Amino acid sequence: MALLAQAGAVAPAPAAAGPEPSAPEVRVVPPPSAPKDAPADPSAAVAPGGQDGSAPADAEAKPAGGPGEEPAGQPPAPAGPVSPDPLIRLPTEAKEVVLTIDDGPGPLTERFLAVLEAEEVPAVFFWLSGSRSLPLAAEVVRQGHQIGTHTVSHPRLLQLQPGEAAAQITESQAALEAAAGVPVRFFRPPYGEHDRQIREIAAARGMSTVLWTVDSRDWALADDPEQIVANVLQQVKPGALILIHERAQTLAVLPDLIRALREAGYTFIPLPEPDPLPRAVASDG
Numbered sequence: 001m002a003l004l005a006q007a008g009a010v011a012p013a014p015a016a017a018g019p020e021p022s023a024p025e026v027r028v029v030p031p032p033s034a035p036k037d038a039p040a041d042p043s044a045a046v047a048p049g050g051q052d053g054s055a056p057a058d059a060e061a062k063p064a065g066g067p068g069e070e071p072a073g074q075p076p077a078p079a080g081p082v083s084p085d086p087l088i089r090l091p092t093e094a095k096e097v098v099l100t101i102d103d104g105p106g107p108l109t110e111r112f113l114a115v116l117e118a119e120e121v122p123a124v125f126f127w128l129s130g131s132r133s134l135p136l137a138a139e140v141v142r143q144g145h146q147i148g149t150h151t152v153s154h155p156r157l158l159q160l161q162p163g164e165a166a167a168q169i170t171e172s173q174a175a176l177e178a179a180a181g182v183p184v185r186f187f188r189p190p191y192g193e194h195d196r197q198i199r200e201i202a203a204a205r206g207m208s209t210v211l212w213t214v215d216s217r218d219w220a221l222a223d224d225p226e227q228i229v230a231n232v233l234q235q236v237k238p239g240a241l242i243l244i245h246e247r248a249q250t251l252a253v254l255p256d257l258i259r260a261l262r263e264a265g266y267t268f269i270p271l272p273e274p275d276p277l278p279r280a281v282a283s284d285g
């Protein structure tokens with residue numbers, strides 16, 4: 001009986017200690033949508049010098065009655081098209097936030113995982129599929145986290161030919177799905193740069209374009225990591241999507257960040273999976 005159901009099993013939060021396997025945590029929540037335009041994303045995997053993340057975009061999304069509690073363990077099979085509206089904030093007035101971690105996988109990924117496991121916090125990893133192999137993807141999912149694509153190589157998508165941009169999105173999704181063993185339902189464009197065409201490419205593959213509510217600006221704070229925590233606390237609000245990166249300074253303050261948010265009354269939740277559009281609207285070239 002060594003076989004664990006592929007992603008189909010339901011398991012509660014991962015234990016604090018020990019490498020105990022737990023199935024991907026998937027909660028079914030009303031589909032969020034928050035149409036508005038994106039901020040610039042300074043989340044360069046390479047060199048963030050000079051990039052300036054603008055103020056976080058915010059969108060007034062309708063409260064949808066809060067997240068559902070139903071623990072459905074099964075990931076949505078081959079996803080149909082979803083709404084191309086970008087997600088900037090969850091439509092909830094509950095003090096719930098989503099921790100999103102960009103630009104991995106990298107040398108710090110396992111240490112981020114260790115902190116998240118110890119603190120019992122689910123997170124969403126937006127990974128680049130091209131920079132290295134993805135051996136940790138299945139483990140990330142097994143620990144109850146989610147994986148989204150951040151493209152193959154972190155280009156500015158709007159500067160590419162449409163075919164190249166599409167390839168960045170679809171190839172990375174395929175690579176991450178193969179590595180993780182579950183559908184990848186989330187896409188975060190590098191630098192937050194996107195247009196409707198980009199979002200529709202993702203949506204046609206069942207992925208929601210996920211931006212953020214709170215920019216920690218951690219990439220710029222190697223010398224002042226405590227400011228990362230302060231930045232988040234200043235901007236956090238119910239339903240916030242919090243943007244951090246796999247950086248050393250962020251890892252250093254991650255336990256403080258989690259504690260501070262909890263002390264402020266917030267809990268960490270997974271991203272709700274996007275609902276497929278009604279079939280009539282579907283078009284998948």
Ligand SMILES: [Zn+2]
Pocket residue numbers: 042043044045102103150154190191
């Ligand atoms: Zn990035």
